[in-house]
Structures are given as C-alpha cells and as structure tokens.
Amino acid sequence: MVQLSEHLEAWAGISAGRQAVAETVFALSRASAELAALIAQGPLAGELGRVVGASDDGDGQKALDVRANDLFLHHLRNAPVAAVASEEMPHAIPLHGAAPIAVAMDPLDGSNNIDIDGPLGTLFALLPSERHDDPALPFTAAGDRQLAAGCVLYGPHTVLMLTMGDGVQVFTLDPRTGDFHLTRAAVRVPEAKREYAINASNARHWPLPVRAFVEECLAGSDGPRGVDYNTRWLGCVAADAYRVLLRGGIYLYPGDARPGYGRGRLRLVYEANPIAFLMQQAGGTATDGFVPILGIAPHTLHQRVPLIFGSCDKVARVVALHLDGVPAAGQRPLFGARGLFRS
Template structure:
C-alpha cells in the first residue's frame, strides 16, 4: 500500500541537499510536529477533556487566556526544550524568553511561537492554529537573550503553522517554496498533500474586521470603499468579504484560493501607543515569510514586514498580506 511522503521524509530529503547538515533541524521540526499533534488531539476533544473556557489569567498583552492557551504553551515547551535542538524559546504567552535549565543540552536554533492563534474561537468550535518561526542561535552563547531574538524577518530559516480545522494541516517553508502536510490520524503522520503552493496575484476577496472602520486611516478606508462599490465603482468588479478572527485560518484560505488579509493600524490602536494589533515576532514575520514564499506579498501598509527591525519581543505591527496585486495597491495608497 502506498504511504506517501511524510513530513519527516520530506525534511530528510531536503536536508541531504545541504552540505554539512547534521540532522538537528530535522529533529527540531519533528519536535514541533509532535507538539502540534498533541494540541490537535486536545482541540478535537474539547469539552470532553475539560479544556474549554478561560484560564482566569492574562498574558503579557493583558489578554484573557483560554485554558488551551496555557496548555498549548506548556506542550510546546515540553516538546522542544528536552531534545537538544534549541538554545532558547520565546512565546506570545510568556513575558520573557524561556531559558533552558542548566543541565539541558543546547541546540543551534531559536524558536518563537504563538501556541494557539485565534483562541477566542475555540469555545465556538471555529478553526484555530499554531504559528512558529525558527532562527539560528548565536554561536557560543550559552543562554541567548532577548536581543538574540530581535532579528528582521529576513533572517528566519523556516516558518510554518498548523491549522486545527476539519483536518489538521502543517504548512511549512524553509525558504524554497511552501508545502502543506495533512495529518493522517489513523497513521499518526503528517503526509505531503500540496506542493509548491502559489497564491494567485489577483483576487476578489478581502478579510478585515469592519467593526473598526471608523478608526481606519484614509488609505484603508479608500481601499475598502472601492471594494464595496463593486462593479459600479472604479475597480469594476465585485468583492466578497471574509473575517474569521483567526490569522492561521485567514492565511490558509489565502494560500488555497487567494485573497487579501488586513489588520491595519488605526487611531484606536495608536491611542494605546501601538502600531498595530498583531505581533511582529510570533505572527507577522512567520506568516509574511510563508506568504512571500508562495508568491504573495506582505507589508505593514507602508513597507515590507520582513525588513522591519524589531524593538521588542512582543512588538505589534500593522499587517496587510496576500495576493500581490491587491497588497501593492493598498500599500501604494499609503505612500501616495
């Protein structure tokens, strides 16, 4: 019986093309896959195992944590910290960098992760996901600090996400295109199901939280007004609007059929001293890497996200990503 290409086999084959490869990167991706399988199992069981609802705590951003936020974070730490593949970890759910215990073997990589993106959806059974970004650890540094994580997105060596929906899918880029792997629950492995994913350059679908319309900057309002005008407006075509409030689900839809996703800066966010809503290190950078590798585009409305120099591990940023021609249009409106 034909098994197909597993995630492990795919990474091993890719690693063979890299001179001096040691297998450590393959091991790290296997660790991430194990964590995602466990989170997927819990998401699917939901209230059967008592993991829905709030945890009664807040994360560093002052947001109410769901029980599964806390559990997913613990799962990621357990899966990644013990096997000698990482030097330190950073999570959206933790105030500070996670330093490995003194007796743990250090590895070559730094991993940043959002353990459960879109967790506000978990109690209503809507798709959620995990996002991760991988950087090289500084050589010879026993305990990497915050400054070692604060690198532009272009320095990422890999990024991906795991979508927990009707099926569980791992989407991965190592800088040579984007591939999708679907979890076969009976077999217990992620199997390659979509190779070299490409985002269409044109689209008639946009995703934005329209409840923030009154706070938008003029370029964003102009763009959305043009979309809403449809065939009777300057665009000469009708658009559809989507909004799931889960970045993983929004980006996955764009990878499959195109579209543009926006969480722009606005006056409400600026009044709080924030440039945007989404986190640069845990959400915007890894998703931008994936989208660019799939022939899409990602900006903060004015410049390429992956060239931004992070100032803080929990820095927020405006995000506009997806089909290239639409992202270019909205970005040009900000630059006019």
C-alpha cells in the same frame, strides 16, 4: 503519500545546519499533532476556554493557551533549540545554550474561538542562534533571517503550512497515526482574486488609506475595479493565511485609532514574520503598509505591527495608497481623498 519525516530527511541531507532545522520542525509537528487531538476532544477535555490569567489584548489567557504552550515546550526540549519565545511567556527562555536554533511561536492563535468550535492555529518561526548568555538576542533579528516558518490550522482537518526557504508545502495530519503527509506541493498565492479579510467593526478607527482600499472593494462592479468582492474574517490569522495561500486575495489588520492599537494587534516576531515568510515563498507578500514585514528589526519581543498580506497586486494597491500621502482618517472626508478610486 510522502510523510513529513521523509520530506525533512530528504531536504536535510547530510548538512548539519539543515538537520537541526529538520529536527526542530519535526518536534513542532509532533506537538501540533498532540494539540490537534486535544482540541478535537473539545469540552470532553475540560473547560479549555476558561480564562486563567491576564493578557495584553484584554481577552484573557485561556486554559488551552497554557496547555498548548506547555506542550510545545515539552517537545522543543528534545530538539536542538537554544531558546524559545512565546506569546504566552513574558520573556524568552533558554533551553540548550549551544544549540543552533531559536524558536518563536504563538502556540494557540484564535483562542476566542475555543468555545464556539471555530478555527484555531499555531504559528512558529525558526531563527539562527549563536551561543550567548541572553536568550532574547536571537529574536532581535529581522524576519528575513528566518530559517524556516510554519503555520498550523486546526479545522475540520489539521494542516501544516511549511517553508524552509524553498517554497511552501502543505502537510495534512492523519489523526489515526499522528503523522503529517504532503498533500500540496509548491503552493503559490493566486493573483487577481476577489476576496479580502478585515474586521469591519473597527472601520471608524482605520487609517484613511485602509478605508480607501476597502471602499474600492465595497464599490464592487460599480467602482473602479469593475468587479464584485467577497469579504471573509475568520478570527484566526492562521485560518486566513491558509485561505489566502489557496485562494488569493488579501488580509488586513492595520494599526488604528483605538488606544493601544496604533501599531496594530498582531505580534511581529511570532505572528507577522512567519506569515510573511510563507507568503514570500508562495509568491505573495506582506507589509505594514509602508515597508515589507521581513525587513523590520524588532525592538522588543512582543512588538506589535500592522499586518497586510496576500496577493502582490492587492497588497501593492494598499501600499500605494499609504505612500501617496493619503491623510490619517478623519482629516478630510473619505470620498475627497486623493487617489481613492484610482484603479
């Protein structure tokens, strides 16, 4: 079975640019392996779910959020990385100013799952960096500038979903050695699958195009699609991304009418962008409802964005409902909306 280090070495060859990407990905994988071991200890490692600081989402920064961030920074200091941006830090920080790579990351996705032993994840994006005085500058690039992206899922086993612009490969962690091994090559998002993921508790706040799409799914075999759907919501976008990569379907976290959620909850630079790159490279797609995620240039480091990703056929339907001019939720009755039950 091919180890991640061997895969990276073969991919990099003698290209200096590729070698920098490979070294950075490997550093991230070592941090992920250490984090997986820490997560596996659960309460034996201390009160990992304890709130230790404030966060923009109101849930509070957890002890494991901080430890994960410190762990990744420790490993990235030994990689050719000019700057790092993290959900756990208010600003990007410089590491090695002349290095060619900038890393954007969410060190611990799904931290509300810590105390219930639910799925957790890490997301990261590698961007090109040029020598400059502003460490935040590389993170103003649109997602289509990514050199590589990855998503780690810490579940019953730990997997790394990775793209370096040549498809998506999945590596599984051997906890006995701390090494990742290639277990799925050239992953493709299946089409025509009957699963969708959305937090239904926010239904009354959704924009009408999203409500319309979900109503189509809920109608099942009695509706225009003529088939029954299953719904999934794991509370960890890394876990939902892995499910979509393997089983298809669609994930939706739209903007909604709640205060502060008009542009969704997920962050463009280090959550939506790496997932969108993974989806694109696996034959899927990602959008904010109107335009592709990878074409959006961020204005701020922690910019939020509505995120809808998955199989092209499902995502295209949601985009069509948005572009057809379906009005905002509450402007007219749901079942009176134009195009609601058009298949």
